[in-house]
Amino acid sequence: MSEVPEDLRYSRTHEWARADEDGLITVGITDHAQEQLGDLVFVELPEIGRHCEADEACMVVESVKAASDVYSPVAGEVVEINETLADSPELINKDPYGEGWMIRIRPDDPHALEGLMDAEAYRALVEEA
Amino acid sequence: MGRRTPLHARHLAAGGRLVDFAGWEMPLHYGSQIEEHHAVRREAGVFDVSHMTVVDVHGERAEGYLRRLLANDVARLEAPGKALYTCMLNERGGVIDDLIVYRAGPGWYRVVVNAATRGKDLDWMRRQAAPFGVAVDERETLAMLAVQGPAARARCLPLLPEALRAAAGALRPFHAVHEGPEGWFVARTGYTGEDGFEIILPGEAAGALWDALLAAGVRPCGLGARDTLRLEAGLNLYGQDMDEDTTPLECGLGWTVAWEPAGRDFIGRAALERQRGEGSARVQVGLVLEGRGVLRPGHEVRTPTGPGRVTSGGFAPTLGRSIALARVPRGTGERVEVLVRGRHLPARVVRPPFVRHGRVLIELDEPDTAAAEGGKA
Numbered sequence: 364m365s366e367v368p369e370d371l372r373y374s375r376t377h378e379w380a381r382a383d384e385d386g387l388i389t390v391g392i393t394d395h396a397q398e399q400l401g402d403l404v405f406v407e408l409p410e411i412g413r414h415c416e417a418d419e420a421c422m423v424v425e426s427v428k429a430a431s432d433v434y435s436p437v438a439g440e441v442v443e444i445n446e447t448l449a450d451s452p453e454l455i456n457k458d459p460y461g462e463g464w465m466i467r468i469r470p471d472d473p474h475a476l477e478g479l480m481d482a483e484a485y486r487a488l489v490e491e492a
Numbered sequence: 493m494g495r496r497t498p499l500h501a502r503h504l505a506a507g508g509r510l511v512d513f514a515g516w517e518m519p520l521h522y523g524s525q526i527e528e529h530h531a532v533r534r535e536a537g538v539f540d541v542s543h544m545t546v547v548d549v550h551g552e553r554a555e556g557y558l559r560r561l562l563a564n565d566v567a568r569l570e571a572p573g574k575a576l577y578t579c580m581l582n583e584r585g586g587v588i589d590d591l592i593v594y595r596a597g598p599g600w601y602r603v604v605v606n607a608a609t610r611g612k613d614l615d616w617m618r619r620q621a622a623p624f625g626v627a628v629d630e631r632e633t634l635a636m637l638a639v640q641g642p643a644a645r646a647r648c649l650p651l652l653p654e655a656l657r658a659a660a661g662a663l664r665p666f667h668a669v670h671e672g673p674e675g676w677f678v679a680r681t682g683y684t685g686e687d688g689f690e691i692i693l694p695g696e697a698a699g700a701l702w703d704a705l706l707a708a709g710v711r712p713c714g715l716g717a718r719d720t721l722r723l724e725a726g727l728n729l730y731g732q733d734m735d736e737d738t739t740p741l742e743c744g745l746g747w748t749v750a751w752e753p754a755g756r757d758f759i760g761r762a763a764l765e766r767q768r769g770e771g772s773a774r775v776q777v778g779l780v781l782e783g784r785g786v787l788r789p790g791h792e793v794r795t796p797t798g799p800g801r802v803t804s805g806g807f808a809p810t811l812g813r814s815i816a817l818a819r820v821p822r823g824t825g826e827r828v829e830v831l832v833r834g835r836h837l838p839a840r841v842v843r844p845p846f847v848r849h850g851r852v853l854i855e856l857d858e859p860d861t862a863a864a865e866g867g868k869a
Contacts, residue, residue, distance in 0.1 A: 401520070401521065401525055401716065402521075402524055404786060404807040405785060405786055405807070407784075423833070425785070425786045425807070427525045427716055427720065427807055428716070429788075430786060430788070430833060453526075456524070
């Protein structure tokens with residue numbers, strides 16, 4: 364069973380989002396998503412400064428199996444990207460909620476996370492699949 | 493629910509992620525496909541390949557039958573135990589399947605064909621067998637393990653039946669020893685580009701061998717690693733790199749066609765002779781993606797002489813970058829572009845194999861990106 368931390372919010376497309384104290388939102392893909400994808404070999408992240416809409420495909424992860432779009436769970440400006448993923452995409456497999464984070468966003472709407480699923484709802488989605 | 497091999501419970505116990513493959517429940521990986529790949533290049537891994545179809549051909553005219561059925565010539569198998577890689581063609585020269593045939597004993601050949609083509613292969617083989625009066629028998633109770641990697645043979649030998657051990661230790665590549673049709677059959681063959689054995693054995697003996705191999709430090713490996721290993725080794729996969737509308741000359745397997753003696757009338761010969769005379773319009777090449785990204789089957793290839801297509805592609809763990817096999821027009825130069833997710837990415841044309849016996853055989857012209865995991869081996 365994959366890990367679903369209580370303190371995060373989740374999208375239907377298997378991204379997680381965390382509200383940080385500085386008002387930014389950190390985004391990655393879930394443990395369930397990395398398990399389904401298999402070993403990641405390549406990650407494409409947006410440029411810093413780019414504005415992403417909610418549910419916009421602004422990242423790509425490629426695994427040994429397939430390429431998959433990763434969607435921004437909220438609208439906002441990309442202010443930081445995880446540069447280490449370029450050489451170490453396997454961090455997403457090893458630590459999807461920690462070192463495998465992908466981008467940090469300054470949200471247009473400070474309450475944007477409220478529209479996402481909580482851990483319980485996401486767990487139900489994964490179990491249903 | 494799919495068919496299960498005798499090792500099914502052991503795959504689950506080892507943490508295998510099981511997927512459907514040609515109607516079988518087979519392990520894709522046991523956690524990390526890439527680590528399994530490296531284990532085979534650097535040390536030893538074991539694959540359950542019991543889904544593959546073992547077919548025994550018995551009869552006085554077995555040799556004559558196989559010389560008609562197969563594009564390579566079993567008359568080249570002078571010594572008992574010797575093996576041959578070959579295509580089985582239709583009348584148009586298209587590949588029905590690729591297979592390994594062993595000359596096992598007097599009037600006995602053993603053929604190993606793909607799981608995905610089992611039904612049509614058996615139908616075709618039996619239909620062609622009638623005039624020769626030979627028996628074509630599928631051996632469904634046998635299991636098959638491939639133990640591959642530089643340390644594979646040393647780890648296997650102590651685990652083999654004592655009567656076979658010395659002979660197995662002395663096997664040259666592409667040779668086999670065995671205990672007869674019902675017993676163990678040990679061949680120095682494989683599908684990874686590394687040394688090792690393929691072991692066909694009674695299904696009820698497979699579990700104990702698997703357990704002993706794991707205890708000896710051999711890593712369980714799934715179909716995912718099997719695919720990236722064979723791709724790096726430049727070995728074709730049936731259904732991707734070739735099919736019934738592709739001739740051996742169009743998929744890099746011209747070397748497996750035995751043209752001599754000229755009088756041997758194998759099925760598909762006339763069609764192949766015509767294509768050989770004209771020169772096939774399409775050929776297989778290897779591709780190395782210059783930058784980041786992953787080549788996948790079906791990707792379109794742009795060449796100076798016309799369009800082509802990636803037939804097998806993926807990330808090559810030993811190289812730290814993406815490689816592919818592609819079918820392109822003859823005379824394609826050294827550089828092409830591949831349409832990857834809406835972008836035309838430059839790729840270099842190379843001659844496979846990419847990797848053999850742990851060694852990289854192609855030039856990697858951008859060492860900085862090759863420094864990813866595995867490139868340092």
